[in-house]
Every structure is written in structure tokens, then in C-alpha cells.
Amino acid sequence: MSKQFQFKLVLLGESAVGKSSLVLRFVKDQFDDYRESTIGGPSFVSLVSYLGADSREAAFLTQTVTLEDQTTVKFEIWDTAGQERYKSLAPMYYRNANCAVVVYDITQSTSLEKAKSWIRELQRQADPNIVIALCGNKLDLASRRQVSQEEAKKYADEEGLMWGETSAKSGEGVADIFTSIAKKLPLTAPPSARGGARPGAPGARTGVDLNRQAAAGQGQGDQCNC
Amino acid sequence: MDEEYDVIVLGTGLTECILSGLLSVEGKKVLHMDRNDYYGGDSASLNLTQLYRQFRGTAPPQELGRDRDYAVDLIPKFIIASGELTRILVHTDVTRYLEFKQIAGSYVYRDRKISKVPSTEMEAVKSPLMGLFEKRRAKKFFEFLQNWKDGDPATHQGVDLDNDTMASVYEKFGLELGTQDFIGHAMALYLNDDYKQRPARPTYERIVLYTSSMARYGKSPYIYPLYGLGELPQAFARLSAIYGGTYMLDKPIDEIVTDADGKFVGVRSGNETVKAKQVVGDPSYFGAGKPLQDGKVRVIEERKVVRAICILKHPIPETEDADSAQIIIPQNQVGRRNDIYIACVSSTHNVCAKDVYVAIVSTIVETDRPEQEVQPGIDLLGPTYEKFITVSTIYTPTSTGESDHIFITRSYDATSHFETVVEDVQDVWKRIFDGKELVLKKRDVQVEA
Numbered sequence: 156m157s158k159q160f161q162f163k164l165v166l167l168g169e170s171a172v173g174k175s176s177l178v179l180r181f182v183k184d185q186f187d188d189y190r191e192s193t194i195g196g197p198s199f200v201s202l203v204s205y206l207g208a209d210s211r212e213a214a215f216l217t218q219t220v221t222l223e224d225q226t227t228v229k230f231e232i233w234d235t236a237g238q239e240r241y242k243s244l245a246p247m248y249y250r251n252a253n254c255a256v257v258v259y260d261i262t263q264s265t266s267l268e269k270a271k272s273w274i275r276e277l278q279r280q281a282d283p284n285i286v287i288a289l290c291g292n293k294l295d296l297a298s299r300r301q302v303s304q305e306e307a308k309k310y311a312d313e314e315g316l317m318w319g320e321t322s323a324k325s326g327e328g329v330a331d332i333f334t335s336i337a338k339k340l341p342l343t344a345p346p347s348a349r350g351g352a353r354p355g356a357p358g359a360r361t362g363v364d365l366n367r368q369a370a371a372g373q374g375q376g377d378q379c380n381c
Numbered sequence: 382m383d384e385e386y387d388v389i390v391l392g393t394g395l396t397e398c399i400l401s402g403l404l405s406v407e408g409k410k411v412l413h414m415d416r417n418d419y420y421g422g423d424s425a426s427l428n429l430t431q432l433y434r435q436f437r438g439t440a441p442p443q444e445l446g447r448d449r450d451y452a453v454d455l456i457p458k459f460i461i462a463s464g465e466l467t468r469i470l471v472h473t474d475v476t477r478y479l480e481f482k483q484i485a486g487s488y489v490y491r492d493r494k495i496s497k498v499p500s501t502e503m504e505a506v507k508s509p510l511m512g513l514f515e516k517r518r519a520k521k522f523f524e525f526l527q528n529w530k531d532g533d534p535a536t537h538q539g540v541d542l543d544n545d546t547m548a549s550v551y552e553k554f555g556l557e558l559g560t561q562d563f564i565g566h567a568m569a570l571y572l573n574d575d576y577k578q579r580p581a582r583p584t585y586e587r588i589v590l591y592t593s594s595m596a597r598y599g600k601s602p603y604i605y606p607l608y609g610l611g612e613l614p615q616a617f618a619r620l621s622a623i624y625g626g627t628y629m630l631d632k633p634i635d636e637i638v639t640d641a642d643g644k645f646v647g648v649r650s651g652n653e654t655v656k657a658k659q660v661v662g663d664p665s666y667f668g669a670g671k672p673l674q675d676g677k678v679r680v681i682e683e684r685k686v687v688r689a690i691c692i693l694k695h696p697i698p699e700t701e702d703a704d705s706a707q708i709i710i711p712q713n714q715v716g717r718r719n720d721i722y723i724a725c726v727s728s729t730h731n732v733c734a735k736d737v738y739v740a741i742v743s744t745i746v747e748t749d750r751p752e753q754e755v756q757p758g759i760d761l762l763g764p765t766y767e768k769f770i771t772v773s774t775i776y777t778p779t780s781t782g783e784s785d786h787i788f789i790t791r792s793y794d795a796t797s798h799f800e801t802v803v804e805d806v807q808d809v810w811k812r813i814f815d816g817k818e819l820v821l822k823k824r825d826v827q828v829e830a
Contacts, residue, residue, distance in 0.1 A: 236623045237625075241629040245420050246420075247478060247612055247616065362482040363462075365467055365470055365481060366476055
């Protein structure tokens with residue numbers, strides 16, 4: 156019987172490095188040029204306002220990776236919803252995260268500095284066992300590269316992080332980075348012992364389910380929380 | 382900050398975050414700011430370091446364990462399972478960011494003892510709260526409530542819920558004062574006895590809410606979010622952000638800018654002024670009882686609440702080692718005008734280290750020695766490892782905001798649940814939208830082409 160796991164994955168990184176685009180490529184194999192054109196605009200545009208209605212989903216997507224041994228790893232992906240913009244990301248965001256993809260833009264050296272500060276934040280706030288991947292995005296713009304592979308790789312090695320470069324636009328490297336994370340996550344843990352699966356995830360929930368109860372209607376002592 | 386917004390929200394307490402979330406879902410362009418570098422304002426939950434820094438000015442003792450294991454609420458409240466906050470959580474789908482657990486027991490103090498609150502006629506029959514004859518009377522009273530149908534006069538037994546006072550209904554069933562105490566205070570959750578002289582309908586509805594909430598999960602009518610109440614504002618803030626709301630923490634608010642007519646124009650922080658059509662905020666951003674720059678007093682003190690945050694190394698005695706509990710001490714039982722509430726949670730709710738319990742005793746201040754007023758509650762806890770006393774003022778806005786577009790929320794009151802918070806949300810919403818009621822829409826049907 157194949158094993159199934161579910162993990163919470165959070166995205167971090169400076170605005171406009173392509174966090175949402177990366178996820179959309181990974182989950183839907185799509186890329187939106189319009190989105191690209193709005194990036195780096197002069198005023199604050201939240202992820203949502205340029206993603207439009209679709210982003211409501213983008214802020215909470217899931218994608219499943221199947222490994223060679225038929226183990227399936229379901230990522231529940233949390234986007235920042237723009238709350239990183241003014242250092243206003245809530246602790247809830249990191250809470251029980253099993254893995255984090257910290258994104259920088261290879262054409263902006265300042266974005267790597269920002270990524271480093273997010274990594275320090277994760278090391279301070281998040282679960283000590285969190286798997287962190289540093290991801291250099293916009294590989295399609297390699298001609299304008301400001302961050303060398305050597306520099307980023309060296310930093311990642313020093314901090315014990317996974318590292319890779321991607322292009323959300325072409326798709327290059329995107330599946331690789333998520334698959335590597337799936338392989339590295341501690342898959343041996345029994346489902347009940349795993350932290351981080353979101354409320355409602357099979358096997359993880361120990362509390363009460365408000366949705367289920369609401370659907371069941373009043374006055375019925377519904378005992379099933381699974 | 383040179384953009385113009387529809388609404389600026391000041392303070393990230395639960396009331397403001399629910400409003401911010403609902404306003405963003407409604408399509409309003411929201412800027413949400415807080416002077417603190419954390420979410421939650423008065424409804425935040427603190428870790429050990431923050432807790433000791435705030436109350437003792439020292440580092441926490443080592444033996445309490447890891448800082449990150451703690452999330453201690455400053456305002457003790459539980460969520461009523463069938464209440465309005467639950468409805469908002471479900472309708473906005475904010476439940477996906479949170480996990481809830483039951484509160485293990487609901488207790489009431491009578492004649493120097495605590496007992497489980499009966500919620501059905503069956504439980505009433507077994508309850509040690511009442512003597513044999515009183516049990517029969519109580520059983521008849523609960524059957525009457527359970528069978529009541531508005532359209533069927535045969536079920537009314539001659540009672541008119543809209544005109545008869547609750548006192549007269551108690552009298553009809555011959556219930557003792559002590560029984561009235563637990564029904565009115567531990568089930569209908571009234572803080573004092575004023576309700577008895579009013580029509581019986583609201584009391585009937587509150588008892589039904591209690592019993593239907595009790596029936597949902599079985600142990601108590603209350604649920605509680607893992608990692609503390611501070612998770613609630615964060616979850617609604619995320620809802621707001623997903624719908625385009627902009628968040629700025631750690632932003633000092635220096636001035637509420639108004640025009641010559643006193644109408645809201647914007648908010649100044651340092652040298653920057655952000656403009657918006659309307660502002661919503663908690664009373665601390667509007668003078669907290671003192672006049673603002675324009676000389677206007679926008680909020681006034683209503684009353685004070687005293688809260689004792691107690692750290693215990695054991696469950697509360699006489700609760701069958703419950704991992705969590707609510708205990709209500711009805712006013713009459715201890716010669717007061719307002720009830721004393723105890724709310725207890727523990728590591729089961731991921732708010733403290735293992736074998737530690739956090740109990741908060743609270744009441745409305747009636748004398749100039751508030752610490753003594755919570756003592757009857759503290760006496761029920763057994764030895765306390767640590768006790769932090771806070772007295773906070775409850776502010777209420779002086780105007781509705783319709784003329785000046787300044788909509789101020791109320792402070793968190795002394796009730797043991799969030800129903801009044803939701804009433805405040807609905808009230809502010811109505812004021813913002815010229816009398817239009819808040820109608821909850823299901824989040825996933827919001828997606829447009």
C-alpha cells in the first residue's frame with residue numbers, strides 16, 4: 156500500500172520575486188505574463204489585487220508529488236497574501252510549517268539579503284525541524300543576473316538549506332525543487348505523530364470540526380472528527 | 382502611503398480584524414494598521430517572556446519551561462459552539478487556518494460548592510445542585526423550554542415570552558432563587574439580575590443557545606482555538622489580506638485628521654498622512670477617555686474589569702481533573718452585583734507547558750479594591766504558582782460615526798464569550814453601511830470571472 160503524507164509549506168521572500176508565480180507554475184503549470192508586468196510597480200499592489208479572483212485560491216493551494224516508491228506527498232501551500240510587505244506576517248503563518256521555500260530574484264542582489272533575513276526569522280520562530288529551501292527565481296532572466304550560483308549555494312550550504320534555481324516563466328527547476336523537498340521531509344513519521352498537517356487533514360485532526368458540525372445541524376452529537 | 386483607501390482600520394484586535402476581513406471580502410480597499418509590532422492588541426496571547434515583561438519587568442522563571450510553548454490570553458473568553466462567532470468563522474472559511482478543541486466542562490458555584498451545569502432535563506434530574514422537589518420543578522421548566530413552539534399556543538402553558546418577565550416565568554414554575562441563579566447566570570450567561578425584570582424571550586433564546594451548543598460536542602457548550610485566542614485576529618487578518626487588505630504593523634498613529642466640519646480625512650503617522658473615506662478603530666486610538674487633538678472626547682469610560690491571570694501546577698479542584706473549564710460564580714452567591722468568571726485552559730490547547738494550567742478569574746469592578754473582588758474565584762483554584770492582576774477600563778464610543786465617518790469599536794467586556802464582540806461587529810457594520818445589516822456570504826461563491 157502506498158504511503159500518503161501531507162505537509163504545510165510556506166512561501167517567503169521579498170515582494171515581486173515571483174512567489175505566487177512559482178506556486179502557480181508548480182500547482183497549475185501556468186504562468187501569467189500580466190502578473191509579471193505588474194511586478195515592481197511603484198505603489199503597493201497586493202498579490203491578490205493583481206492576481207484577481209484566482210488568487211483567493213492561490214493563497215491556499217495544494218499539490219501532490221508522487222515519489223519513486225509511490226509515496227505521495229501532498230503540499231498545502233500558504234502564500235503570504237502580501238502580509239510580508241510591511242513586515243506584518245503573523246506568527247500563525249509559520250505555525251506548524253513543515254517546510255519553507257524562501258525565494259529571491261537572481262536579478263536583484265538585495266532580494267537575497269531579504270531572503271537571508273527571512274531565513275533567520277524562520278530559524279528563530281519556526282519549528283526547529285523545518286525543511287528550508289532557498290530558491291533563486293527568474294532564471295529566464297539570467298543575462299541580468301546579479302546573484303551568482305556560487306554565492307547563493309555557499310550561503311545555503313553554510314546554513315544547511317536546500318538550494319535551487321527556477322524560472323516560474325519557463326517552468327525550469329520548479330518541479331525539481333518541490334520534489335527535492337518532498338524527498339527530504341521526514342516521511343518515516345507515522346501520520347498521527349506528524350505535526351503541521353492543517354486542520355481537517357486526515358489523521359491529523361484531534362479537535363472539533365466546525366464545518367462538519369455546522370452541516371450536521373443543531374442538536375446532533377456528531378462524534379466523528381476524522 | 383500616498384494611496385487612498387476606502388477604510389483604514391486601526392488596531393488588530395479581534396473586533397477590528399473581523400471587520401477588516403469582512404470589509405475586504407465586501408470589496409472595500411482596506412489599510413489595516415497597528416501601533417504594536419504584533420497582532421491582536423488587547424486580544425493578543427502572550428508568550429512567557431512577553432507576559433513577565435508586561436507584569437513583572439523580569440525574565441520568566443526557568444521552571445515554567447519553553448517560551449514558545451506559551452500563549453496566555455489577556456482577555457478570557459470562550460467561543461459558544463452554536464454562537465455567532467462560530468457562524469462567522471464557518472461562513473468566511475477562516476476555520477481552515479485554525480483548529481479548535483472543546484472546553485472540558487462548564488461549572489457553576491452554589492452554596493460554596495461547584496457542580497456541572499445541567500443542560501437537559503435529564504441532567505437536571507441528576508444534578509446535585511437541587512433537592513428532590515426542586516429537581517421536579519426544574520425538569521418541568523426545561524421541558525417547557527424544549528417543547529416551546531412559537532406557532533403552537535398549546536406549548537406555551539399560558540406564558541407570553543414577549544410580554545411576561547423572566548421573573549414571572551420562574552415564579553410560574555416555582556423555581557428557587559439558587560436555581561434561578563444557575564439558569565440565569567450559568568446558562569443564559571447574564572452578568573447580573575437585571576434580565577429578570579425584562580421580557581422572557583431573550584432569556585429563553587440564550588438558554589436554547591446554551592443547550593444547543595452543549596449538544597454539539599457534548600462536554601461543554603464552549604470551544605477554544607489551539608495556540609490561544611490570539612490566533613483568531615491573525616486568522617481574520619489573513620482573510621482580509623487574501624482579499625487585498627494591506628497590513629502595516631509597528632506603525633505609530635499620531636493623529637486622526639479631520640476637516641473643518643470634523644469629518645474624517647485620514648490618519649497621520651510621523652510625516653505621512655494616509656487618506657481614506659472612513660476609519661474604524663479600537664478606543665485606544667481615539668483618546669481612550671481623553672480628548673483628541675481636535676478637543677473632542679470620542680470614547681468614554683463605561684466601567685472597569687479586573688482580571689487575575691493565574692498559573693497553576695494542577696487542574697482546578699472539584700472539576701474531575703478537567704483539562705479546561707468555565708466556572709461561574711453567580712453574583713448572589715457571594716454577595717455581589719456582578720458575577721465572577723473563571724476560565725481555565727491548559728497544554729491540551731497548546732497554550733502552556735505540560736502539567737501547567739492557566740486560569741483567569743474576572744469580574745466587573747464594584748469597589749476600590751478590585752483585587753479582593755476576584756478572591757472568591759481565586760479561592761477555588763487551590764495554590765497558585767503565579768498571579769498577575771490587571772484592571773482594564775471598558776470604553777464605549779460617544780458617537781455612532783455616521784456624521785464624521787469615525788467608527789469606534791468597544792473594549793472587550795466582562796462576558797465569558799464572544800457574542801458581544803460579534804454584536805459590536807454587526808453594529809459597526811450597520812453604521813458604516815448606512816443601516817444595512819451584515820449578511821454573511823459564503824467565501825467560495827465570491828469568485829467572479
